[in-house]
Amino acid sequence: xxxxxxxxxxxxxxxxxxxxxxxxxxxxxxxxxxxxxxxxxxxxxxxxxxxxxxxxxxxxxxxxxxxxxxxxxxxxxxxxxxxxxxxxxxxxxxxxxxxxxxxxxxxxxxxxxxxxxxxxxxxxxxxxxxxxxxxxxxxxxxxxxxxxxxxxxxxxxxxxxxxxxxxxxxxxxxxxxxxxxxxxxxxxxxxxxxxxxxxxxxxxxxxxxxxxxxxxxxxxxxxxxxxxxxxxxxxxxxxxxxxxxxxxxxxxxxxxxxxxxxxxxxxxxxxxxxxxxxxxxxxxxxxxxxxxxxxxxxxxxxxxxxxxxxxxxxxxxxxxxxxxxxxxxxxxxxxxxxxxxxxxxxxxxxxxxxxxxxxxxxxxxxxxxxxxxxxxxxxxxxxxxxxxxxxxxxxxxxxxxxxxxxxxxxxxxxxxxxxxxxxxxxxxxxxxxxxxxxxxxxxxxxxxxxxxxxxxxxxxxxxxxxxxxxxxxxxxxxxx
Numbered sequence: 001x002x003x004x005x006x007x008x009x010x011x012x013x014x015x016x017x018x019x020x021x022x023x024x025x026x027x028x029x030x031x032x033x034x035x036x037x038x039x040x041x042x043x044x045x046x047x048x049x050x051x052x053x054x055x056x057x058x059x060x061x062x063x064x065x066x067x068x069x070x071x072x073x074x075x076x077x078x079x080x081x082x083x084x085x086x087x088x089x090x091x092x093x094x095x096x097x098x099x100x101x102x103x104x105x106x107x108x109x110x111x112x113x114x115x116x117x118x119x120x121x122x123x124x125x126x127x128x129x130x131x132x133x134x135x136x137x138x139x140x141x142x143x144x145x146x147x148x149x150x151x152x153x154x155x156x157x158x159x160x161x162x163x164x165x166x167x168x169x170x171x172x173x174x175x176x177x178x179x180x181x182x183x184x185x186x187x188x189x190x191x192x193x194x195x196x197x198x199x200x201x202x203x204x205x206x207x208x209x210x211x212x213x214x215x216x217x218x219x220x221x222x223x224x225x226x227x228x229x230x231x232x233x234x235x236x237x238x239x240x241x242x243x244x245x246x247x248x249x250x251x252x253x254x255x256x257x258x259x260x261x262x263x264x265x266x267x268x269x270x271x272x273x274x275x276x277x278x279x280x281x282x283x284x285x286x287x288x289x290x291x292x293x294x295x296x297x298x299x300x301x302x303x304x305x306x307x308x309x310x311x312x313x314x315x316x317x318x319x320x321x322x323x324x325x326x327x328x329x330x331x332x333x334x335x336x337x338x339x340x341x342x343x344x345x346x347x348x349x350x351x352x353x354x355x356x357x358x359x360x361x362x363x364x365x366x367x368x369x370x371x372x373x374x375x376x377x378x379x380x381x382x383x384x385x386x387x388x389x390x391x392x393x394x395x396x397x398x399x400x401x402x403x404x405x406x407x408x409x410x411x412x413x414x415x416x417x418x419x420x421x422x423x424x425x426x427x428x429x430x431x432x433x434x435x436x437x438x439x440x441x442x443x444x445x446x447x448x449x450x451x452x453x454x455x456x457x458x459x460x461x462x463x464x465x466x467x468x469x470x471x472x473x474x475x476x477x478x479x480x
Contacts, residue, residue, distance in 0.1 A: 009059045017060040024067060025099065029092055031456060032076035035436035044073045076436065080456035083437035083465060086245060086273050086402075088305035089454040093362035094355040098307050101351045108141075109348045111335035118337050121353035127360055128298070129314050131368065132275050133291050138318035140344045141300075141352045144311035145272035146190035148297035151313040151325075151344050153194045153237065155295060156266040158324040159317075160236045163264075169324070173199040180228045182206045183239040184216035184251055191239050191270055204236075213397055214249035216240065218256060225263055237266045242287045243274020246440045246449070248379075248402030250274055254289025261292075269293040272311075273302040273453060274400065279369040280376050283400050303372060303453045306355040313344075375401045375452040378462050382450060385466040391473060392466065395447040404440055406447040407473030419446040421476055428472040435465045 037044075047069040057065060076082050078089040090098075106114030108121055125139030142148045157176075161168040166175045181204050183191060192202045206224045208216050225235045238260050240251040253269060260267040269275070269290060275298045277283035278290060290296065294317065300310040315321045326342045328334075341347045363371065379401045386392040386405045396404040406422045423446055426439045440449040448469055452462070 013059050017063065020060060021063055024063060025095075028078075029095065031079040032074065034433040035076040035079060035081040036430050036433045037073045037075060038431075038433055039073045044070075047073075076433075078456070080454055080458055080461040081435040081464060082454065083435065083450035083452065083457075085438055086299075086302045086451045086453055088302050089456050090307045091305045091359050091362055091455060093358040094304075094306040097358035098355045101354045104351075106351045107348050108351055108353070109341035109346065110332060110339045111337035112333070113348075114351060115335065115337060117351040117354065118340055120357055121340065121351070122338065124353045124357045124360065125312060125314070128312060128356070131360075131365060132271075132278050132296070132298075132314070134293075134296055134314050135291060135316050137314070137316045138321040138343065139315065140313045140321075140340070141349075141356070142311050142313065142344060142346075143309050143352075144190075144301065145270065145297050145299040146193055146311070147345070148299075148311040148313040149190050149268075149270055150194040150197055152268050152295035152297050152315060153191075153200075153239075154198055154345075155315055155317075155320050155324045156237045156268055157198055157200065159266060159294075159320050160234075164234070177234045178232070179234045179236040180204055180206050180225075181237045181239065182208055182221055182224060182235070184208050184241060184244075185210050186214060186216075186241060186244040186246060186249070187239060188241065188245055188270055188272070190272070210249075213399075214244055214247045216251040216256065218252055218259060221256065222259055225259070225265070235263055235265055237268060239268050239270055240293070241274065242269050242271035242277060242290060243400065244402075245272070245451075246402075246442065247396040247404055248274070248398065248400035248451070249396075250277065250286040250400075252289075253287055254292070257289045257292040266295070267293045268295045268297070271296050272299040273451075276303045276368070276372045277400060280373040282373075283376055286399060300356045300359070303375070304356060304359045304368070305371070305453070305455045306359050310352045310355055312353075312356070371455055372401075375454075375457065378452050378457055378459065379403050379450075381459055382452075382462045382466060385463060389466065389470060391470060395442055395444050401453060402449065402451045404442060404447045404449050405469075406445070407469055407477070409473075409477050412477075414445055421473070422446045422448060424476045425469060425473045428476060429465075429468045432468065432472070435461070435468050437465060 077087045106117035108114045108117045111118050126136055129136045140151050158168055185207050208221045211217055228235050240253050240256045242250050257267055277287045296314045298312055300306045301308045382403045383398050386394055392405050393408050394405050407425050412418050430436055437450045440447055
């Protein structure tokens, strides 16, 4: 039977498309012109909103069509002036390797679907454990810290079941005794999502108050555990934060680990970006005790500066990890190596770990440490600019890479009017597009918030942010 080419693609067309990709890809590796899109949602939607094409474009025209439609509508997150959320910029090596892995299209779910990919990921997870001084046990690459938190908490749920004679895989959460999970008032949404996904729900969470440094009160944690025990509720898991997304603060992990050991509780650390505090001499003490956790969830697309969509879980107990997700089917013929679908939720997934391997190969341990230290030093520079300004003031301690501050004209009291002014300032800076940052709602009110994790950020970028807030603050206060 003659071969039928349903794509209509020939070698010359592919060569032309790849040449076009090379030029556009190289341009995309340059810093973006704007930190934020100037186009609204309706404009961008209209560019893409067309009927499903009946016939395809020539392969060499598809990328050009996409770039034209997306033009002006991309966030400038690969530049040094994107301070919003906690957002890294893709390192060149990571972006290049990810493009290549898309072409070779390996599936790490089963060893026969990606032999080299599976082996590379397992080695890279060991590198990450070594980098963060976490015990080598087991690990998994997921789509981000939300998936990593879900994987880790699933293993914690499995272990809790074993302690109470319940096989959660077989009997589900309905067979478990009533349980409690503990986290600070700053517990991240991703942890709540994970608990909801696992059938435990946010209702099991005991919110432990924080101190003036935005860290969990360990004395109140101990009290909450004892209170639940007396009420017939079984304490199960403590979630400590290495790096609060609001302020960059960390919970006292070593002291929390002591509590967990005393009560035989699972200690999970949500270290989406703060796990890397280990690599900066000034911030390392903030995450002392990280190595004592049972599990750790981290985002790679934050401080490791790989393309979006990569996070990883590290677990101390490889046996518990394998028990939680293990299973197969009649058609899943194994190969000579591990089948990584048995370590997480996804059956099929892309070769995510390759971009992390590339980042570590480009930077090395010393390079990652230098990047983390430089970002924390830049945060200190921003603090100094805030302190030197007559109209800016800090709204929370800034011990790491996140700075919270606000524009406050002389004589303006705290309250709704000052909050509204700062919301307008944040929106105005974003609309201008030269720099982009987000806000945060703290106990003292709404503030400007800058998170620094990009390999491209410089002192000039930090000053540009402070200048923009002062300039738009004056305009908004005068007009308000």
